[in-house]
Ligand code: SF4
């Protein structure tokens with residue numbers, strides 16, 4: 001009789017890495033649907049292109065490194081990177097933005113460090129920042145919410161705009177801004193920032209169709225949907241609740257504080273919480289476990305740090321949204337946070 | 353989790369609340385496979401293989417020889433150290449041989465074993481209990497426990513008498529009936545069927561220790577056991593013992609964990625629980641203590657849970673120590689299992705050989721099918737998800753320990769409290785990347801222990817060397833001192849004796865006249881003798897000049913190597 005040798009424990013929970021990561025993708029579906037509903041087909045194109053490029057790059061690099069490809073692909077981490085970057089990109093950014101960004105994310109955000117689990121920076125955010133710095137124009141032109149335009153952009157116009165750089169009647173991304181259909185516009189965060197910079201008061205800045213609703217037309221729904229998916233992740237313990245809690249709390253406190261001191265210059269907490277990439281960032285991006293802090297207290301600090309940085313960059317910095325920079329900066333701080341917050345182990349409490 | 357709510361059973365006094373164990377997991381309990389039938393006995397095996405090593409500490413020394421007839425309960429292995437355990441014949445019969453046989457040990461080691469052929473009569477040696485044990489002298493009770501070869505029956509196998517004789521001031525005895533490992537139900541059945549023995553054993557232990565408080569911790573997934581204990585407690589009228597129902601959560605039965613849950617105190621790292629006045633024994637150990645003391649029966653059998661999908665008739669069996677596992681498998685209709693685990697799925701170890709005998713530490717024989725406990729999938733990279741942190745009952749950072757252990761950064765692992773890891777496996781259980789975390793910790797611990805041992809030995813050698821050097825130096829100094837004193841004494845003698853002085857002077861004058869040249873080279877240069885400091889200066893100057901000369905020659909390597917030629921090889 002041959003008996004198998006095995007070290008304990010002999011039992012493990014059924015959940016595996018692929019299932020774990022697929023949950024992240026599923027949880028992003030409500031937010032993605034809300035984005036699609038708000039901004040049209042562009043969202044689908046971006047996500048699709050990013051996923052395709054991310055997975056293809058991963059497979060290619062692994063083949064070159066002569067590593068097994070299948071396990072790395074079935075763990076779905078490249079897919080998650082693709083989805084998150086795709087959701088973060090402006091819906092009608094040209095196709096090469098998505099390809100360049102996600103290829104870079106996988107290659108230089110992940111594989112150069114030795115692959116999954118070894119990367120210090122969130123790959124999707126690394127790709128995003130590269131694009132933002134290299135192509136600021138394309139990266140800051142958002143789509144106008146479909147409800148605000150007379151003739152919403154259809155599938156063909158969207159496809160043509162993304163792949164050929166112009167719509168079927170030869171409008172480009174930039175010219176669309178002022179065109180009759182005004183299919184593109186700044187995001188509410190961007191708009192308010194520009195207006196405030198030009199000396200308008202906050203109430204004047206907010207007096208625009210795209211900033212309607214409690215935090216900007218359509219954006220509130222997008223953020224609510226991401227928040228919902230994020231809560232699911234927290235309940236399933238796939239994302240650690242401390243990170244979004246810390247981040248949102250910090251953002252809330254700072255935004256409240258500043259808007260209380262001068263409500264005509266600083267946007268309020270609701271506007272901040274339900275705008276831009278707040279919820280996507282809080283629940284899906286900041287919680288990327290590989291690059292976040294890992295100790296319980298470290299995660300609080302990590303989340304709070306991101307919240308503070310996001311607010312500071314949005315309010316005082318040069319970019320409309322600060323999520324990507326904030327996450328990357330805190331990624332840098334994560335090892336230190338871990339080191340400083342080693343929990344007190346059993347038996348080390350009150351030294352006798 | 354919120355602080356656990358007091359349960360109805362706490363009303364018996366003594367425990368006002370329970371504390372919540374940090375971390376922990378709740379794997380499928382699987383206890384109903386084996387806990388619904390009463391404890392059964394096995395047919396007498398054809399042969400018993402009784403190891404001398406069934407416990408922590410040094411193996412016992414055989415005191416019988418081949419061919420000898422022994423009675424059930426007769427001493428066959430004596431603990432010579434006082435820190436191990438006696439071994440007794442599990443039944444009456446003939447000693448066939450004393451030889452090496454597989455031990456019930458994670459590494460499949462072999463050890464001296466008495467091979468006993470039962471005669472089928474189950475004939476006990478003469479023994480008698482201490483009827484009035486609650487009035488007997490604690491020393492006499494302790495001696496009984498020692499003689500009976502009782503060791504911790506929860507799986508650790510620490511000799512009970514040695515544990516009882518630690519000599520720290522204690523205030524609380526804890527009886528561990530948590531049985532938190534999945535599948536295992538031997539303590540459950542024991543408490544259901546022999547609750548009075550557990551309670552009486554607890555009273556004896558209290559008497560030995562001189563403590564006035566005993567807490568019994570049982571997980572709430574064993575309501576029948578709790579009920580039975582409850583009844584036994586009431587029947588005994590014992591008011592110093594208190595029953596606590598714990599939430600079912602692995603590893604609440606870990607010694608440190610249960611102490612915390614019941615008392616809110618943590619055992620300081622690296623210390624014994626007795627430093628905080630608490631001692632813990634398994635409920636089955638308590639029952640064995642009762643039998644040893646009240647009936648005079650040494651430990652010759654134990655209850656073993658035989659379970660898993662590969663077992664046709666799972667249940668609990670009263671098994672004579674030394675019974676081959678194969679006999680248990682036969683009796684329980686085993687088939688289709690792919691491994692054999694002694695203990696539970698979380699901390700148990702696999703057997704390589706079904707001939708391995710049941711020993712005092714074997715609380716469960718788990719024979720799972722492939723589908724039931726499949727081999728773990730390949731490990732994937734750690735994604736630092738932190739699920740292991742949330743699961744760790746020792747409040748460690750398993751993922752950091754893993755990084756350090758794998759990278760060989762042992763000092764960092766130690767700084768992150770590697771040695772406070774109790775190897776419960778909760779972290780590996782939840783890890784979505786299927787990393788065999790505990791194996792990494794074991795390897796790292798072994799490596800660090802080996803290193804410490806090597807360092808200790810090196811340190812020892814260094815100390816010895818230094819001591820020797822110091823001794824030699826001291827002896828040399830003493831010798832020189834003696835010589836100096838002798839010389840001085842002689843000088844003084846001479847000074848006091850003008851005749852001798854004159855004789856020496858005359859002799860000197862003679863020798864100078866005869867060989868004036870011979871004296872010259874022996875004498876040191878006059879100025880050097882006069883001024884040692886100046887001589888030293890001159891020497892240094894010369895050395896510097898030599899060094900300068902070498903430098904100007906270009907410090908030819910050939911020269912240096914030449915200069916080493918004459919030196920003995922190191
Ligand atoms: S559970 Fe596994 S993958 Fe998650 S942090 Fe711990 S070791 Fe890493």
Ligand code: SF4
Nearest residue numbers: 744773774776777779
């Ligand atoms: S095996 Fe060690 S590190 Fe893992 S959960 Fe148990 S005590 Fe913590």
